[in-house]
Amino acid sequence: MTTTSTPPTAAPATEPTAGPPETPFLGRFLGRFRTPAAFALGALLLVGVAPLVLSDFRLGLLAKYLCYGIAAVGVSLAWGRGGLLVLGQGVFFGLGGYAMAMHLKLADAAATGETLPDFMLLYGTEGGLPWWWQPFANPAFALAMTVVLPMAVAALLGALVFRRRVKGAYFAILSQALAAALAIWLVGQQATTGGTNGLTDFQGFFGYDLNDPVNQRMVYVIIAVALLFLMAAARQLFVSRYGELLIAVRDSEERVRFLGYNPANVKLVAYVVAAGMAGLAGALFVPAVGIISPALIGIVPSIGFVIGAAVGGRASLVGAVLGAIAVAWAQSTLSDAWPAGWTYLQGLLFVVAVGFLPGGLASLRTVLRRRRTSSDRVGATKGVTT
Secondary structure (H helix, E strand, O other): OOOOOOOOOOOOOOOOOOOOOOHHHHHHHHHHHHHHHHHHHHHHHHHHHHHHHOOHHHHHHHHHHHHHHHHHHHHHHHHHHOOOOOOOHHHHHHHHHHHHHHHHHHHHHHHOOOOOOHHHHHHOOOOOOOOOOHHHHOHHHHHHHHHHHHHHHHHHHHHHHHOOOOOOHHHHHHHHHHHHHHHHHHHHOHHHHOHHHOEEOOOEEOOEEOOOHHHHHHHHHHHHHHHHHHHHHHHHHHOOHHHHHHHHHHHOHHHHHHOOOOHHHHHHHHHHHHHHHHHHHHHHHHHHHOEEOHHHOOHHHHHHHHHHHHHHOOOOHHHHHHHHHHHHHHHHHHHHHOOOOHHHHHHHHHHHHHHHOOOOHHHHHHHHHHHHHHHHHHHHHHHHHO
């Protein structure tokens, strides 16, 4: 007796269905143009839209805030990437500002046929123009010193500090002490630096009348272009091999030393570049605001630079710049209404940003996404167990 078995039926062939587009390729394509598009949008808003829609007064305030944004780019490099809590950026901001102000005062004096700036004539400075003022009559020398002088001071200080492996709170205290020392010295040299009043009442800017609103708008455009250029340069530095090495030094300095690199040199470069950016910010601050004084370069302003970067997000260039602009705007707005309490509020912002949101507002989206993902996983785990 034979039995027959039916052969197994083959699974019906299914036609391939059109799946979703290749997301990795699309993501790479969009990511490649995301940064240039954001940069172009920022340039359009700063250079094209803001001068058209803002009044001369508001545009002048924005120019002041953008100077703080330039300093924040350096803070993002040194602190956000390098882990260096730079609480003395006011020193380099002031060096660049005074270098520019000294040239402008000498140029104003020469335009009126004088050899001494007006405040020296008022204080009765004896012996003529001080020797260390004389080179600043040259515009090329003055422009160079706005960046070179802060970088030279930072290189000297950084070489002494980093090679002795001073870091953390000790480095922050040393940088604050330098800011306090410079402010005290400037106050004491009233006959040559203007003392507590500082240098003010600038009439011209390399041949242009600063009292003309058109020239003030030109100064704003220069500041905006400088900010955009430095942001682009800093981003290239971030994604370079040096940027990766700087992060490695921040995370594990001993491992970097074991690989044959000198962490002191890596940190020194970031510190010096950040000082040069702060010096340029101070130099542009002078024609935009019309004053530079010890009150703008002491401990409190230095902490203000760091607070702005911390609130916005020190590891993000855009976050650091927007945070610096927002904190500067809040200071101008709230300090008038609440002058006695603004300093306490500023300190509270720093504590909250560092303690509860280390990545600043720029990391808020990532934090919320992580919490949502964590809650979804917890919910899925509960569903499986039940």
